[in-house]
Amino acid sequence: MIDRVKAIIHLDNLIHNFNLLKAVYQNKRVMAVVKADAYGHGSVEVAKHLETHGCDFFAVTDLLEGIELRQAGIQSDILLFGKTSPQNIDKIKHYHLTQTIDSLEYAQSLNSYGIRIQTHIVIDTGMSRFGIYCQHQEDIKETAEEVEKMMALLHLNHQGIYTHFAAADEEKEAFTKHQYDVFCQLIQAIEFKGLDLGIKHCSNSAAILKYRDRHMDMVRTGIAMYGYPPIKTKLNFLPVMDVFARVISLRKIRPGDGISYGITHIAKKDMRLASIAIGYADGYNRLLSNQDYFFYKGKKLKVMGRVCMGVTMVDVSHIDIQVGDFVEVFGQNKPLDQMATQLNTITYELLTNMSKKRVIFEYSK
Numbered sequence: 001m002i003d004r005v006k007a008i009i010h011l012d013n014l015i016h017n018f019n020l021l022k023a024v025y026q027n028k029r030v031m032a033v034v035k036a037d038a039y040g041h042g043s044v045e046v047a048k049h050l051e052t053h054g055c056d057f058f059a060v061t062d063l064l065e066g067i068e069l070r071q072a073g074i075q076s077d078i079l080l081f082g083k084t085s086p087q088n089i090d091k092i093k094h095y096h097l098t099q100t101i102d103s104l105e106y107a108q109s110l111n112s113y114g115i116r117i118q119t120h121i122v123i124d125t126g127m128s129r130f131g132i133y134c135q136h137q138e139d140i141k142e143t144a145e146e147v148e149k150m151m152a153l154l155h156l157n158h159q160g161i162y163t164h165f166a167a168a169d170e171e172k173e174a175f176t177k178h179q180y181d182v183f184c185q186l187i188q189a190i191e192f193k194g195l196d197l198g199i200k201h202c203s204n205s206a207a208i209l210k211y212r213d214r215h216m217d218m219v220r221t222g223i224a225m226y227g228y229p230p231i232k233t234k235l236n237f238l239p240v241m242d243v244f245a246r247v248i249s250l251r252k253i254r255p256g257d258g259i260s261y262g263i264t265h266i267a268k269k270d271m272r273l274a275s276i277a278i279g280y281a282d283g284y285n286r287l288l289s290n291q292d293y294f295f296y297k298g299k300k301l302k303v304m305g306r307v308c309m310g311v312t313m314v315d316v317s318h319i320d321i322q323v324g325d326f327v328e329v330f331g332q333n334k335p336l337d338q339m340a341t342q343l344n345t346i347t348y349e350l351l352t353n354m355s356k357k358r359v360i361f362e363y364s365k
Contacts, residue, residue, distance in 0.1 A: 004277040004310075005245045005359045006326070009041050011049045012365055013238040017225050018050060020235050024208055025219050031201065033222035034069070035061040035081065040351040041226060041241055044072040045363050051076055059220060063088055063097070070095040079120055079160075083130075089113045098159065102130045104146045111153040120160035120199070121147060123186060125179040127166040134186055144189040151195055160199035161187070162220075169206035169230035176207070180214050206230045228337055228347040241351060242331025243359070245278035245294070247323050250316070259313055260305025265290055272317045274301070276327055279310040283354040284329060287343055295328040296321060310358075 022030050032055045033039075038046035047058055047069050055076065060066050062082040069078055079098045084091075086109045092099050098118040101107045110117070123143065124131030134143040151158050163183045168176050183202055190197060200216040205224035207214060210231055223230055227239035251273050259265045259273065276294060280286040289306040294314050301314035314327070321327075330336045330350075340347045 002360045002362075003246070004248075005243065005282050005329075007354055007359050007361045008242045008244070008331075009045065009361060009363045010238070010240050010242070011045070011363055013227060013240045014041075014046060014049060014225065015053050017227055017237050017240070018053065018055065018221070020237065021205075021208055021219070021221050021224060024212065024235075025215055028215070029057060029199075029218040030055065031057040031059050031079070031218055031220045032225060033059045033220055035059060035065060035222075036352050037065075037356070039222060039226050039348060040354050042361055042363070043069060044074075047074050047076075048072065049365075057218065063091060066097045067091065067095050070097070081130075086110050086113060089115050089117060092117045100130070101150060101156070101158075103132060104150055107150040107153055107156060111155045114155055116155045116157060118157050118159050120162055121150060121158060121197075123161065123163045123183060125163045125182045126175065127164050129164070131163065134182060137182060137185065140182065140186050140189055143186055144193075147186075147190055148193060148195065158198060160201065160218075161197045162199075162201045165202065165204055165207050168204060168210060176211065180211075209233050209235070223348055226351065230346075239331055239336065241336075241354075243278075243329040243354065244326040244331075245276045245282075245284075245312075245329055247274045247321060247325045247327065248277045248311070249275035250321075250323055251275075258305075260289075260308060262306055265305040270317075271304075271315060273304060273313050274316040274321060274327075276312045276314055277310065278312055278329060279308045281309045281355065282358045283350070284312060285339075285343055285350070285353070288339065291342055292339060293334075295334045296325070301327060 032050050034043040034047050037043045057077045059079045063084045066078045066080055081100055089110055093115050101119045101121050122131035124133050126135050132143050132146055165176050199218050201218040203215050203219040205221050208219045227237050229237050253267050253271050255267055255269055257267045278284045286307045292303045293300040299319050304313045304315050328334055336347050
């Protein structure tokens, strides 16, 4: 029974967004990024639905996320972006996962166990996070030699190579072009030696939409697939998650009455307040105190006072609303990116912050 907060995941919108991205990429291979519980949407349910609609490659952060998908019955390829301890290589093999390799040292460590696994090599062309360092043209020769040594290791079956754009969603086209050019030159240097690098990929959601000449063999989509493209686009992406919270109390207050902790809002007139069953412990950020609104039957309900751990008060003086009704926190009628802008953050953070222990998730097809 839903008593407080519910998140409705529109799987039809998920497929709509996925197909938009496939069309941009001329219906070639698209990797669906379902790390961090599919950006808070539920990785098992999301991956199952995508797989039934033609997606055959997923990406997660770590071993536990990959195992969860396999135990749920996902059959498609699964790439681990993160670094798995070599002591767990037997689990990589058992669950048929594909491990990212970020250095010759790590590759040799995995190879020493004598267990054959599938791998992708990651190249650091400018993110300075993971991968073999190759941020400048003068690095290409040394990096190519390192990759060649990795590919010679007996027990690693290299099936792909990739890099990650650091600023494809920003006005830094020259930097992104530099990353792409260095990556392409590295690939050419390696393939010149007759080596087959397998699947080559570099484009994230922003690059798919912005740089259509850089798609390579496969693209990786995360946030755009969930309805929030990181750059402006004319394509009609639909939000996949709607969050609703229940009205649990109604009261009238008088001029001069304070609202919530710290009395940061004082009523200037007679008002009717509703206490809504969502707060910062559920994933609704406290910094939205006195700044945000909820949505109900075409009306905006302004947040009054500080957001509490599990309750937020809103002004309902102007509408007919009852205890037990649900208001929209964000979703189809209230774009999440507006909240992200208010908080000087990104939609990724707000989506992944929704508490699975306190919010009931429903899946709609």
